[in-house]
Amino acid sequence: xxxxxxxxxxxxxxxxxxxxxxxxxxxxxxxxxxxxxxxxxxxxxxxxxxxxxxxxxxxxxxxxxxxxxxxxxxxxxxxxxxxxxxxxxxxxxxxxxxxxxxxxxxxxxxxxxxxxxxxxxxxxxxxxxxxxxxxxxxxxxxxxxxxxxxxxxxxxxxxxxxxxxxxxxxxxxxxxxxxxxxxxxxxxxxxxxxxxxxxxxxxxxxxxxxxxxxxxxxxxxxxxxxxxxxxxxxxxxxxxxxxxxxxxxxxxxxxxxxxxxxxxxxxxxxxxxxxxxxxxxxxxxxxxxxxxxxxxxxxxxxxxxxxxxxxxxxxxxxxxxxxxxxxxxxxxxxxx
Amino acid sequence: xxxxxxxxxxxxxxxxxxxxxxxxxxxxxxxxxxxxxxxxxxxxxxxxxxxxxxxxxxxxxxxxxxxxxxxxxxxxxxxxxxxxxxxxxxxxxxxxxxxxxxxxxxxxxxxxxxxxxxxxxxxxxxxxxxxxxxxxxxxxxxxxxxxxxxxxxxxxxxxxxxxxxxxxxxxxxxxxxxxxxxxxxxxxxxxxxxxxxxxxxxxxxxxxxxxxxxxxxxxxxxxxxxxxxxxxxxxxxxxxxxxxxxxxxxxxxxxxxxxxxxxxxxxxxxxxxxxxxxxxxxxxxxxxxxxxxxxxxxxxxxxxxxxxxxxxxxxxxxxxxxxxxxxxxxxxxxxx
DNA sequence: TTGTACGCGTTATCAC
DNA sequence: GTGATAACGCGTACAA
Numbered sequence: 001x002x003x004x005x006x007x008x009x010x011x012x013x014x015x016x017x018x019x020x021x022x023x024x025x026x027x028x029x030x031x032x033x034x035x036x037x038x039x040x041x042x043x044x045x046x047x048x049x050x051x052x053x054x055x056x057x058x059x060x061x062x063x064x065x066x067x068x069x070x071x072x073x074x075x076x077x078x079x080x081x082x083x084x085x086x087x088x089x090x091x092x093x094x095x096x097x098x099x100x101x102x103x104x105x106x107x108x109x110x111x112x113x114x115x116x117x118x119x120x121x122x123x124x125x126x127x128x129x130x131x132x133x134x135x136x137x138x139x140x141x142x143x144x145x146x147x148x149x150x151x152x153x154x155x156x157x158x159x160x161x162x163x164x165x166x167x168x169x170x171x172x173x174x175x176x177x178x179x180x181x182x183x184x185x186x187x188x189x190x191x192x193x194x195x196x197x198x199x200x201x202x203x204x205x206x207x208x209x210x211x212x213x214x215x216x217x218x219x220x221x222x223x224x225x226x227x228x229x230x231x232x233x234x235x236x237x238x239x240x241x242x243x244x245x246x247x248x249x250x251x252x253x254x255x256x257x258x259x260x261x262x263x264x265x266x267x268x269x270x271x272x273x274x275x276x277x278x279x280x281x282x283x284x285x286x287x288x289x290x291x292x293x294x295x296x297x298x299x300x301x302x303x304x305x306x307x308x309x310x311x312x313x314x315x316x317x318x319x320x321x322x323x324x325x326x327x328x329x330x331x332x333x334x335x336x
Numbered sequence: 337x338x339x340x341x342x343x344x345x346x347x348x349x350x351x352x353x354x355x356x357x358x359x360x361x362x363x364x365x366x367x368x369x370x371x372x373x374x375x376x377x378x379x380x381x382x383x384x385x386x387x388x389x390x391x392x393x394x395x396x397x398x399x400x401x402x403x404x405x406x407x408x409x410x411x412x413x414x415x416x417x418x419x420x421x422x423x424x425x426x427x428x429x430x431x432x433x434x435x436x437x438x439x440x441x442x443x444x445x446x447x448x449x450x451x452x453x454x455x456x457x458x459x460x461x462x463x464x465x466x467x468x469x470x471x472x473x474x475x476x477x478x479x480x481x482x483x484x485x486x487x488x489x490x491x492x493x494x495x496x497x498x499x500x501x502x503x504x505x506x507x508x509x510x511x512x513x514x515x516x517x518x519x520x521x522x523x524x525x526x527x528x529x530x531x532x533x534x535x536x537x538x539x540x541x542x543x544x545x546x547x548x549x550x551x552x553x554x555x556x557x558x559x560x561x562x563x564x565x566x567x568x569x570x571x572x573x574x575x576x577x578x579x580x581x582x583x584x585x586x587x588x589x590x591x592x593x594x595x596x597x598x599x600x601x602x603x604x605x606x607x608x609x610x611x612x613x614x615x616x617x618x619x620x621x622x623x624x625x626x627x628x629x630x631x632x633x634x635x636x637x638x639x640x641x642x643x644x645x646x647x648x649x650x651x652x653x654x655x656x657x658x659x660x661x662x663x664x665x666x667x668x669x670x671x672x
Numbered sequence: 673t674t675g676t677a678c679g680c681g682t683t684a685t686c687a688c
Numbered sequence: 689g690t691g692a693t694a695a696c697g698c699g700t701a702c703a704a
Contacts, residue, residue, distance in 0.1 A: 002394075004697055015675045020699060030673060045473065050450040051390045052697035055680045058338075060387060062430075062451075072412045080405065083433055092430045092447055094398075097419055111428055114386040115398075137381065223618050252618045259620050282559050282588045284595050284620050340681055351691040356683060364689060388681035391696045 003044050012040040023048060054116065061091040063119045063305055064112040069099035071221055073249070073277040074294065075123070078145060081298025082121060089306050091118065098125070105131065113138050119305035121145050126190055127152060141308035143315075145301045146292075147191055155308075155317045157301040159292045161192060164322040165199025168244050168272050168290045171324050173207050176333030177242040177270060180204070182215045183229045183254060184246045192221070196246050196274070213237045218250060226253020234261070241269060241333055248273035248280045251287055255329070266331035276325050286327035293320055339380050348376040359384060390452065397427040399455045399641055400448040405435035407557055409585070409613040410630065411459070414481060417634025418457060425642050427454065434461070441467065449474050455641040457481050457634075462526055463488060477644035479651075481637045482628075483527050491644075491653045493637040495628045497528060500658040501535025504580050504608050504626045507660050509543050512669030513578040513606060516540065518551045519565045519590060520582045528557070532582050532610070549573045554586060562589020570597070577605060577669055584609035584616050587623055591665070602667035612661045622663035629656055 005023075009016040014033060021028050022037045029037075040046075054060045063086055067075045079095060086093045094117065096108040109131065112120065119141040122131070127149035135142050144156035172180050182200045185193035197215060204211045216233045218225035226249060233240065233254075245251035251273030255265050263269050265285055273280055276291030297320055304315045341359075345352040350369060357364050358373050365373075376382075390396045399422055403411045415431060422429045430453065432444035445467065448456065455477040458467070463485035471478050480492035508516050518536045521529035533551060540547045552569045554561035562581060566589060569576065581587035587609030591601050599605050601621060609616055612627030633656055640651045 002697090005699095006697080016698075017675060017677095017700075018673085021674090024699080026700090028673065033673080047446075047449055049391075049452060049697055051387055051396060051452050052680090053699080054387045055385075055391055055682090055697080056699050058680080069416065072416075076408045076412050079431070080408075080433065083431065087443075087447075090447075092432075092451065094428045095415070095419065095431055096428075097416065107423075110383075111423075111426075113383055115428065116385060116387050223614075249618070256618065256620055256622075278559075279615065279618070282585070282592065282615070284592055286592075338681090342681080352682080353684085353691060353693095354689085357690090360683080362683095366689060369689080385681055388696090389683075391681080391698090392683050394696080 002049070003046050004049070005046070007044060008037065008040050008046050011044065012037045058116070059118055059309075060116045062094055062115060062117045063091055063121065063302070064094045064096060064108075064115075064117045065121045065123065066096045066098055066105065066108060067123045068125065069097040071247070071249075073279060074146075074275055077277065077294035078123060078298040078301075081295035081300075082302045084295075085299045085302035085306075089302075091306075102128075102130075106134070109134050109138075118309055119143075121301050121305060122154075123147055126150070127154060141305050143301045143304045143308075145297065153314070155304060155315050157297050157304065157318050157320065159297075159320050159322045161195040162199040162202070164274070164290050164292075165196035165244070165246075166203045167199075167322065167324065168274065169200045169203035170207070172242045172244060172270065172272060172330065173203065173209070175242070175270065175330060178209055178333075179237070179240050179242075180209070180214060181233045181237055181240040181243045182246070183226060183233065183243060183250050184215055184217050185221060186217050186219065192246060193217070200244060214240070218246075221247035221250055223249045223253045223256070226250035227257045228253075230254035230257045234263075242330070243269065243271050245271065245273050248275050248277050248283075248287060248289055250274075251289070251329075252279065252283055255283060255287070266329050270330040270333075272324075272330055280325070281327065283329070285329050288327045288330045289325050291323045291325040296320070338385070339382050340385070341382070343380060344373065344376050344382050347380065348373045394452070395454055395645075396452045398430055398451060398453045399427055399457065399638070400430045400432060400444075400451075400453045401457045401459065402432045402434050402441065402444060403459045404461065405433040407583070407585075409615060410482075410611055413613065413630035414459060414634040414637075417631035417636075418638045420631075421635045421638035421642075425638075427642075438464075438466075442470070445470050445474075454645055455479075457637050457641060458490075459483055462486070463490060477641050479637045479640045479644075481633065489650070491640060491651050493633050493640065493654045493656065495633075495656050495658045497531035498535040498538070500610070500626050500628075501532035501580070501582075502539045503535075503658065503660065504610065505536045505539035506543070508578045508580060508606065508608060508666065509539065509545070511578070511606065511666055514545055514669075515573070515576050515578075516545070516550060517569045517573055517576040517579045518582070519562060519569065519579060519586050520551055520553050521557060522553050522555065528582060529553070536580060550576070554582075557583035557586055559585045559589045559592075562586035563593045564589075566590035566593045570594075570599075578666070579605065579607050581607065581609050584611050584613050584623060584625055586610075587625070587665075588615065588619055591619060591623070602665050606666040606669075608660075608666055616661070617663065619665070621665050624663045624666045625661050627659045627661040632656070 123145040218229040273289035459481040554565040609625035
């Protein structure tokens with residue numbers, strides 16, 4: 001038997017309306033009745049039922065977050081920021097790990113619709129037509145986190161991947177490297193794949209450095225992917241002096257493989273990663289990486305959701321700055 | 337304007353009762369009306385409102401998960417398993433990162449109560465009196481994941497930490513090590529601290545190996561903690577040939593510091609970690625570790641929650657087996 | 673300042 | 689087979 005507002009009202013000899021006012025700090029009651037009701041509430045251990053409230057207010061105080069199951073390092077930092085802000089706004093967060101599987105994503109979206117969530121942070125895959133149409137019908141605020149949409153007017157929070165890749169490459173070049181390899185994602189990946197490749201080639205081009213057999217596209221962004229890709233890279237281009245990896249796990253893979261091949265990092269080979277997850281500092285040697293303010297980005301995305309909820313109009317997208325976090329995996333190459 | 341069961345009923349010229357029956361597959365309607373109603377549902381794009389349903393059924397189809405903000409590596413694997421099963425049961429998961437801060441934990445518990453969640457997986461800190469009493473009043477199933485309670489009858493899912501630590505230590509001893517150091521958690525930590533220390537000393541004792549200055553208690557289980565602790569260990573006991581670290585991150589810290597001190601792993605020093613998170617395989621050299629079936633444990637805990645919900649009675653606790661995952665950070669010590 | 677009564681969207685219990 | 693109608697727990701016009 002859960003105890004309800006009625007029980008309080010009865011015991012306090014007031015109407016449920018009065019109790020409701022007091023609970024919600026709406027004006028319209030005397031100090032005395034307040035005191036009395038508060039006492040009864042305490043005595044009975046009454047607590048409002050958010051479900052019943054939600055039915056009226058049409059707000060569930062819950063937001064949904066769609067993230068890919070992979071790359072959990074990245075996501076846990078995003079989620080940390082998201083949850084932090086959501087909690088400040090008195091809302092909770094439902095995490096949906098989509099394992100970049102279209103079907104499961106749709107299942108989750110249906111779940112979120114049923115639950116009447118107040119907003120969605122979409123951080124998986126690309127925003128496809130199917131997802132977009134579905135969410136649009138749900139009629140709740142959406143923001144894209146570290147993802148892009150093709151043609152739909154959905155605000156996003158991310159870094160400029162191409163620019164970041166450009167910066168990383170140029171960093172390597174400034175350190176004196178000429179023959180630089182890249183372990184990239186796939187070209188089909190319009191978020192973390194092609195743009196970073198573009199940034200890389202752009203930097204190489206502007207510095208009049210050839211890009212012939214320098215790029216190996218890994219099927220994913222994981223550690224094993226990095227190992228395999230590096231083997232291929234070193235085979236097709238044995239003279240590389242530096243590698244730009246499109247993720248930190250990828251970078252760890254190359255470091256590991258290099259270690260096995262007795263290639264010293266950074267003496268024989270410089271390596272720079274991407275994302276600057278906590279892993280990076282734990283690497284041996286500590287990994288220089290392109291840092292994104294992951295937690296902050298998660299926070300901003302969440303703030304945008306609530307702003308959209310409260311103002312009922314869209315907000316501006318936000319590109320966050322990236323930075324090179326220098327550690328010890330890159331070495332300056334002496335001119336000869 | 338969300339469209340409701342009423343809209344469907346009106347348009348289909350039936351009562352809302354009939355629509356409800358059809359939506360929920362309750363008997364009591366003809367094939368024809370079913371067809372008609374289904375068409376209207378499709379046409380209008382009607383979807384039941386889980387909040388309204390929850391108000392009646394008293395089930396929110398949501399479970400709450402309390403996890404510490406730290407040790408996110410561990411937690412993300414737990415959560416993966418939890419979410420997987422929860423989704424199979426048609427429920428969603430609210431994650432609450434408690435940052436092992438008593439106040440925030442209570443705030444979250446209050447949030448979960450308001451939201452009328454159906455069950456709680458508690459995986460932070462120790463289950464204190466305060467938490468237990470609160471949750472007990474909520475009157476929902478609870479299971480402890482990788483945690484213990486003092487005296488309360490709450491089912492749990494975990495490994496036998498003491499035994500696992502014993503196994504790890506004995507593994508090192510079998511490899512010929514005699515002077516073995518341990519980087520532990522704090523003694524006050526009755527979950528991952530003292531039990532692992534006990535397992536360690538027990539193994540040492542049984543093998544008649546002295547434990548004098550072999551143990552350094554780190555304040556936490558992180559990378560930096562490991563670095564600091566190892567510095568202390570190597571100072572107070574320069575002859576250690578092997579180290580048992582109470583977490584993988586701790587182990588990475590010792591490997592890193594050892595590397596800086598030009599101590600070769602595993603040639604000069606063997607290291608074994610604990611948890612076997614994904615990090616372990618990415619270490620250089622790959623880290624031998626005591627593995628827990630993290631994802632499976634999360635799954636089991638969740639299954640237990642739903643069993644308790646459905647049967648309305650408690651379930652048995654479950655101790656999962658651990659295993660030594662051999663990689664390359666431990667070397668057999670030659671007898672002299 | 674306070675109470676009455678209706679509605680939120682749904683399910684369940686009756687009648688018919 | 690089908691349809692009113694009363695809950696579920698709460699917020700809020702409106703009236704008093």
